[in-house]
Amino acid sequence: MKNNNHTPLLPERRLFIFLTIIAIIASILLIFTFIGPDNNKFFCTQKTENTFTTMTSPIQLKALLHYATSRITPQQSFQEITVSFDVLNKISPCNFLVFGLGHDSMMWAAFNSRGRTLFLEEDPTWVQTVLKKAPELNAEVVKYRTQLSEADELMKSYKLEPECSPSKSYIKGNDKCRLALTSLPDEVYDKEWDMIMIDAPRGYFAEAPGRMAAIYSATVMARNRKKSGVTHVFLHDVNRRVEKEYANEFLCKKYLKHSVGRLWHFEIPPASNVTSESDGGWFC
Secondary structure: OOOOOOOOOOOHHHHHHHHHHHHHHHHHHHHHHHHOOHHHOOOOOOOOOOOHHHHOOHHHHHHHHHHHHOOOOOOOOHHHHHHHHHHHHHHOOOEEEEEOOOOOHHHHHHHOOOOEEEEEEOOHHHHHHHHHHOOOOOEEEOOOOOOHHHHHHHHHHHHHOHHHOOOOOOOOOOOOOOOOOOOOOHHHHHOOOOEEEEOOOOOOOOOOOOOHHHHHHHHHHHHOOOOOOOEEEEEEOOOOHHHHHHHHHHHOHHHEEEEEOOEEEEEEOOHHHOOOOOOOOOOO
């Protein structure tokens, strides 16, 4: 989720406007904190002393300072961020899994400060760089077994591997299914995630891991949900062919709730709540 050199820098005017928008988001959150009803406050759900420090968490205070003083902006647009923020405003505190670690990570952690937010990143050097500046973030290094150049072949071959089928529906230890992420931290497998953001790994050159395995594995996790309700899955960069094709194959257009800019928002029900599968018994 880090910014890459191939991304053009925003002009000064657009940069100023975007920073202003981020400041507005922070201001709105603080308003919710100080004047909202006790049962609707975003930052805190119990009565506390009416002071700045007791009503906010350390990560929220640091996020406000960071985005107020930094010239580096999150990768997603204000409209895209708003879609995810609206969901978090309803379900937080929650379990929030994010594929990628970047300039927006402190923002996501602050939005879900009372919940559990875990970031999965492919580049160990980048993880060290980010955590040095923001040690409050929870981040783990992830190894991928795929390359973007294999996306078309994997799309054709995964149905030939029984261990990739929806009826198997597992990723931990699933070495036979190349789309399954088998080396994630145990916490990822053991916990049910209410919200999953896929904004990594890199997927813009042939040797990059691509997001095929992240999309497949997020789908399996969502389908295996035991708790009530749906799993909210957000996929960024759907303007790219591979992201769009794999979303249509696994996350399913029928579960698409919002399409804003380069972001798609899906609400995936548990497989146990789906009365019938499509012809052939696959994901969509």
